[in-house]
Amino acid sequence: MNDAAxxxxxxxxxxxxxxxxxxxxxxxxxYYRFRAEEGRHGANASYTTASDVLLIGAVRxxxxxxxxxxxxxxxxxxxxxxxxxxxxxxxxGAQYDIQFDWDDLDRWRITKLDGGTGLPVGA
Numbered sequence: 001m002n003d004a005a006x007x008x009x010x011x012x013x014x015x016x017x018x019x020x021x022x023x024x025x026x027x028x029x030x031y032y033r034f035r036a037e038e039g040r041h042g043a044n045a046s047y048t049t050a051s052d053v054l055l056i057g058a059v060r061x062x063x064x065x066x067x068x069x070x071x072x073x074x075x076x077x078x079x080x081x082x083x084x085x086x087x088x089x090x091x092x093g094a095q096y097d098i099q100f101d102w103d104d105l106d107r108w109r110i111t112k113l114d115g116g117t118g119l120p121v122g123a
Contacts, residue, residue: 053118
């Protein structure tokens with residue numbers, strides 16, 4: 001990963017952690033999934049507490065998604081990729097991890113539909 005991409009990953013983690021700290025007291029772990037393909041992109045996110053997994057709604061957190069999606073698109077450009085998916089995982093101790101998949105755009109889906117838990121599938 002180049003220096004520009006590394007800096008963007010750190011910025012993404014900081015932004016997500018700051019959001020969770022200010023909007024979700026008691027959060028333990030957060031997940032932000034970004035997917036890009038042929039001229040479009042989008043994201044969804046969730047977080048855990050001691051007793052639940054909660055989705056971060058696009059309406060409630062529109063400013064978060066606008067900022068994060070802009071940085072995420074810049075990250076893919078810095079990596080010279082147009083298509084791919086990544087999963088950013090953060091915790092309340094300010095630790096973070098990012099995983100990329102350039103082939104399986106359905107990887108790490110975050111949903112509570114059809115029996116989903118709200119956690120990234122397969123993470």
